[in-house]
Amino acid sequence: MTAAVRTRHGSCHCGAVRFAAEVDLARGTIRCNCSLCTKQRNWAAIVPTSAFRLLAGDGALTEYRCNTRTERHLFCATCGVRPFGTGTSPRWGEYVAISVHCLDDLPDAERAALPVTYLNGRDDDWEHPPADAHRL
Template sequence: MKRTCHGSCHCGAVRFAAEIDLAAPSLRCNCSYCLKIRCWASQVPATAFRLLAGEAALSEYRFGAGRERHYFCRHCGVRLFSRGDSARSGAFVGIGVNCLDDMSAAALARVPVTFVDGLHDEWNTPPQETRHL
């Protein structure tokens, strides 16, 4: 069931709201970037995301093919979300589940996780090892 969730960076300069179905699987990826930031994302359609404050505080990072734009707060360094467009899911926002402010630890523990092998561009297959993700 979808609900409106609010999130922010550590210093509070950037705030957002999104309609998220936290019963849907979230993603943990093993690509070189996601591994370094220990990314845990909930993907929503781009229309389900609203930036509430802090657009001027955002910096963008792209790597590889540059298809996905990763946004972080230039003040505190927290990566909040990414934007992309794929043939499989259309325009999307990958929200950092760890940035959601109105979720209890117990609620976060219930969010299902799907592991994807982005390192080898095998998005429908989980990596052989996931314990470190």
């Protein structure tokens, strides 16, 4: 584990779903302009599946799959918050996309300073940022 990697804890709004992850937030976060991410205002930190532990709430999670149906968008059936999702991609392999807003132990000042990479999921162009990212 490098010095920048640390255990972060997160949860949904009602606390039914809780998790821990070894994450290096200095490596950056992502925001995507696909229709789902835009509507959810999704902001994620990507970690390998081996760096993620679900602490509570497996039975409280509901799954939604859209488009290619390869990503599992998981949300709490009680409060509706999407604390994380899972998938596989050429860029990250098997991954967990953790909602930055669900990290309970991330101070606001650190959250505001996180680096962000913008992804152009709307056009299925994962190598170039979208032309307009101001609403992401």
